Amino acid sequence: xxxxxxxxxxxxxxxxxxxxxxxxxxxxxxxxxxxxxxxxxxxxxxxxxxxxxxxxxxxxxxxxxxxxxxxxxxxxxxxxxxxxxxxxxxxxxxxxxxxxxxxxxxxxxxxxxxxxxxxxxxxxxxxxxxxxxxxxxxxxxxxxxxxxxxxxxxxxxxxxxxxxxxxxxxxxxxxxxxxxxxxxxxxxxxxxxxxxxxxxxxxxxxxxxxxxxxxxxxxxxxxxxxxxxxxxxxxxxxxxxxxxxxxxxxxxxxxxxxxxxxxxxxxxxxxxxxxxxxxxxxxxxxxxxxxxxxxxxxxxxxxxxxxxxxxxxxxxxxxxxxxxxxxxxxxxxxxxxxxxxxxxxxxxxxxxxxxxxxxxxxxxxxxxxxxxxxxxxxxxxxxxxxxxxxxxxxxxxxxxxxxxxxxxxxxxxxxxxxxxxx
Amino acid sequence: xxxxxxxxxxxxxxxxxxxxxxxxxxxxxxxxxxxxxxxxxxxxxxxxxxxxxxxxxxxxxxxxxxxxxxxxxxxxxxxxxxxxxxxxxxxxxxxxxxxxxxxxxxxxxxxxxxxxxxxxxxxxxxxxxxxxxxxxxxxxxxxxxxx
Ligand SMILES: Cc1ncc(COP(=O)(O)O)c(C=O)c1O
Numbered sequence: 011x012x013x014x015x016x017x018x019x020x021x022x023x024x025x026x027x028x029x030x031x032x033x034x035x036x037x038x039x040x041x042x043x044x045x046x047x048x049x050x051x052x053x054x055x056x057x058x059x060x061x062x063x064x065x066x067x068x069x070x071x072x073x074x075x076x077x078x079x080x081x082x083x084x085x086x087x088x089x090x091x092x093x094x095x096x097x098x099x100x101x102x103x104x105x106x107x108x109x110x111x112x113x114x115x116x117x118x119x120x121x122x123x124x125x126x127x128x129x130x131x132x133x134x135x136x137x138x139x140x141x142x143x144x145x146x147x148x149x150x151x152x153x154x155x156x157x158x159x160x161x162x163x164x165x166x167x168x169x170x171x172x173x174x175x176x177x178x179x180x181x182x183x184x185x186x187x188x189x190x191x192x193x194x195x196x197x198x199x200x201x202x203x204x205x206x207x208x209x210x211x212x213x214x215x216x217x218x219x220x221x222x223x224x225x226x227x228x229x230x231x232x233x234x235x236x237x238x239x240x241x242x243x244x245x246x247x248x249x250x251x252x253x254x255x256x257x258x259x260x261x262x263x264x265x266x267x268x269x270x271x272x273x274x275x276x277x278x279x280x281x282x283x284x285x286x287x288x289x290x291x292x293x294x295x296x297x298x299x300x301x302x303x304x305x306x307x308x309x310x311x312x313x314x315x316x317x318x319x320x321x322x323x324x325x326x327x328x329x330x331x332x333x334x335x336x337x338x339x340x341x342x343x344x345x346x347x348x349x350x351x352x353x354x355x356x357x358x359x360x361x362x363x364x365x366x367x368x369x370x371x372x373x374x375x376x377x378x379x380x381x382x383x384x385x386x387x388x389x390x391x392x393x394x395x396x397x398x399x400x401x402x403x404x405x406x407x408x409x410x411x412x413x414x415x416x417x418x419x420x421x422x423x424x425x426x427x428x429x430x431x432x
Numbered sequence: 433x434x435x436x437x438x439x440x441x442x443x444x445x446x447x448x449x450x451x452x453x454x455x456x457x458x459x460x461x462x463x464x465x466x467x468x469x470x471x472x473x474x475x476x477x478x479x480x481x482x483x484x485x486x487x488x489x490x491x492x493x494x495x496x497x498x499x500x501x502x503x504x505x506x507x508x509x510x511x512x513x514x515x516x517x518x519x520x521x522x523x524x525x526x527x528x529x530x531x532x533x534x535x536x537x538x539x540x541x542x543x544x545x546x547x548x549x550x551x552x553x554x555x556x557x558x559x560x561x562x563x564x565x566x567x568x569x570x571x572x573x574x575x576x577x578x579x
Contacts, residue, residue, distance in 0.1 A: 046435075367449070368497075369494075369495065369500075370471070370496075371473075371498075371554075371557065372440075372496050372497045372498070375436075375439070375551060375554065376436060379435065379436050387470060387471050388472050401471075401472035401473075401474070401494055402471055430436050430437070430440055431440060431445065432449070
């Protein structure tokens with residue numbers, strides 16, 4: 011009894027341990043390597059994050075002991091695999107604070123989640139003359155599915171503009187919402203600028219006009235706590251591989267009421283409850299949207315990734331990454347000829363920049379020789395590049411295992427860039 | 433570091449910062465566009481063909497150091513050459529940057545691109561102008577893409 015009380019007391023009042031980045035790094039075997047003879051400095055986390063041992067082992071354990079198809083067999087392994095898969099769904103539900111686990115649909119990633127909504131909800135609800143509102147800072151995967159839909163339906167894609175800081179221009183956004191708006195689809199966090207959009211205000215504004223909202227959470231889910239009930243968004247999408255989980259698995263959250271009313275996405279096994287050649291009755295949620303054998307091991311890995319970040323705590327991760335961001339901004343400001351693109355007041359740990367007179371591709375090549383991995387190019391956001399009138403940028407994006415020394419390595423690498431390229 | 437120096441040789445840096453024949457010519461009779469979606473490099477190449485002979489070349493656009501220098505050196509190297517000579521040079525140049533051939537005897541100044549073979553993802557940058565040239569010679573209307 012006494013022990014139990016102490017234990018629960020401990021949980022409730024756990025002192026905030028300082029964030030121990032060296033210990034975190036121990037969990038990521040891949041980071042311990044040299045590239046071109048220099049220690050690897052991995053700053054391409056917005057593209058994909060590295061995986062902790064816990065995730066790799068969870069997938070391995072699944073394949074070593076529990077692998078089977080799910081929802082089909084009566085045998086022990088199928089039972090275990092089904093359980094592991096559904097445990098993964100419950101972990102995601104908790105991660106997003108969704109009301110029910112049937113609101114969690116497993117897909118391949120953010121891209122597929124958005125396409126699913128466009129091809130089901132969109133196809134049914136959007137007609138000629140209707141409008142879909144996105145923003146000027148969207149990833150191609152939150153542009154192209156809507157373009158395809160609009161083309162098919164004779165609908166119009168409206169793009170909310172952003173200011174020079176890389177923030178949504180609120181009044182302009184509001185002006186775009188109207189009687190013809192069928193959906194607002196915006197990114198929670200920009201993968202190029204790091205801008206954190208005022209998503210709660212966006213949802214509230216849209217809901218006042220009964221317009222549903224989809225949030226692209228690919229860059230938000232890894233870096234801050236997400237609560238879909240508090241946000242009251244209608245759809246939320248993210249990718250497993252950007253939250254320290256495996257590739258090939260992602261999540262679409264949708265409000266049950268909307269999902270239930272939507273037609274299925276793909277036809278096949280598991281998504282039906284009965285089939286005759288005359289008529290098929292669709293399965294209940296979430297299976298209606300999960301045709302075919304899903305990425306079971308991927309879901310297991312994603313569950314382990316969620317356990318991993320939840321154990322550390324997304325608030326602590328966010329606080330630590332903000333420290334890195336501020337440090338990096340301070341140091342990059344001093345690099346001659348460097349201009350950062352995007353100075354949003356709410357910003358995640360993503361920095362895009364250009365160096366005067368140098369092309370990002372060359373910058374990236376020299377940094378790579380210094381062991382520093384960054385992304386160069388248009389980052390699947392060509393309209394955003396046009397907005398800032400640059401053909402491409404160099405992007406450094408941080409994760410929980412990055413260090414202040416790595417910020418210094420980036421800065422030193424940029425001095426080397428000048429030395430080599432002039 | 434030595435790899436970087438062989439990639440970014442002085443001649444390449446010089447041509448990337450001060451590209452030659454970087455202009456819109458008044459009297460070209462062939463042109464083509466090239467695009468490298470991977471890094472956003474974009475060039476337009478202008479030729480003046482007199483029968484079989486390339487009498488003038490110029491280009492415009494924006495790109496990385498390697499693609500800009502490559503376009504610049506291409507315009508210098510090919511002036512006065514026949515189309516057959518140009519295609520032959522492209523073949524040799526391609527072999528050089530992809531590491532298929534080490535010899536640089538007949539390549540003249542283009543030999544400075546030998547370091548590219550150590551950086552496979554930069555091959556597209558080095559060859560963009562040449563693919564564009566090919567398209568211009570073939571009278572292609574469609575922009576060429578490295579993808
Ligand atoms: C904001 C944003 N949306 C969508 C995506 C697409 O994610 P995925 O390729 O995992 O489907 C990305 C990935 O780069 C992203 O950054």
